Amino acid sequence: MTFALSGFDLHAFVQAAFAEDLGQGGDVTSEAVIPADARFEGVMDSRDAITVAGLPLAAAFFRALDPGVEIEMLVEDGQQVRPGADLMRLRGAARAMLTAERPALNTVQHLSGIATLTRRYVDAIAGTGATLLDTRKTIPGLRLLEKYATRMGGATNHRMGLWDAAMIKDNHVAVAGGVAEAVRRAKEARIAEIIVEVDRVDQIEPALAAGATRLLLDNMDPPTLRGAVTLVGRRVPTEASGGVRLETIRAIAETGVDYISVGRITQSAPAADIGLDFSSL
Numbered sequence: 001m002t003f004a005l006s007g008f009d010l011h012a013f014v015q016a017a018f019a020e021d022l023g024q025g026g027d028v029t030s031e032a033v034i035p036a037d038a039r040f041e042g043v044m045d046s047r048d049a050i051t052v053a054g055l056p057l058a059a060a061f062f063r064a065l066d067p068g069v070e071i072e073m074l075v076e077d078g079q080q081v082r083p084g085a086d087l088m089r090l091r092g093a094a095r096a097m098l099t100a101e102r103p104a105l106n107t108v109q110h111l112s113g114i115a116t117l118t119r120r121y122v123d124a125i126a127g128t129g130a131t132l133l134d135t136r137k138t139i140p141g142l143r144l145l146e147k148y149a150t151r152m153g154g155a156t157n158h159r160m161g162l163w164d165a166a167m168i169k170d171n172h173v174a175v176a177g178g179v180a181e182a183v184r185r186a187k188e189a190r191i192a193e194i195i196v197e198v199d200r201v202d203q204i205e206p207a208l209a210a211g212a213t214r215l216l217l218d219n220m221d222p223p224t225l226r227g228a229v230t231l232v233g234r235r236v237p238t239e240a241s242g243g244v245r246l247e248t249i250r251a252i253a254e255t256g257v258d259y260i261s262v263g264r265i266t267q268s269a270p271a272a273d274i275g276l277d278f279s280s281l
Helices: 010-022 028-033 055-065 094-124 143-152 170-176 179-188 201-210 222-232 249-253
Strands: 039-046 070-073 086-093 131-133 166-168 194-198 214-218 238-241 259-261 274-280
Touching: 010 055, 010 094, 028 094, 039 094, 055 070, 055 086, 055 094, 086 094, 094 131, 094 143, 094 249, 094 274, 166 170, 166 179, 170 179, 179 194, 179 201, 194 201, 201 214, 201 222, 214 222, 222 238, 222 249, 249 259
Parallel strands: 131 259, 166 194, 194 214, 214 238, 238 259
Antiparallel strands: 039 086, 039 274, 070 086
């Protein structure tokens, strides 16, 4: 199984993780305790109901240290599994497996945690017509992987960075001297997508008149959101954002917004409880 993600260097990621963990001394415990010719078999399993993400990356860690390792993938990324489900079986060099175990597990636990929380939000708005978006609230250096995990959970990626769309917020407006002027400057710079954050209904018409291509309705309660959506009248897509929680997202989606962006799915997702048990061959 190969893992291809545009802009992501899997080899560099794996090597950086090993460099951090092994330092200059290597895995001193395994080298001292485990014979060089020992072989293990192992099973990675989930202790909870989760949405899986990151298994191909885990496999890459094991293969980097033991190119001959036998790996059987039992589920696929994006699949929802029950507690106790086996995810992957391995057979190979014992030392390599023990050395690769922690970075492999950390990666799958973190990404599956994001995918699992994302799936809960996606399920909460099922049937409303609203689309869940992620945000830039990601750990530096892990954005591509974390946004991959949100896709595995059923979300759609928002901006990948500052480069792929303009998002005009209150600080931009304050410096520019107004919503219309901020949008005018973005249009003058030939930016195709111009998202304008508004936190008051009276900002909507000036933003639209200036040429906003999407409105981000920030920190509005459902009744205010519903009125804002009606006022926009499908002239541009609408996005609700700010303080969205699992218990409130359904009511937000039912206001008619096109998108709901949630930073919590990457910023606050707990790691999934996934284990890896070995036995000697």
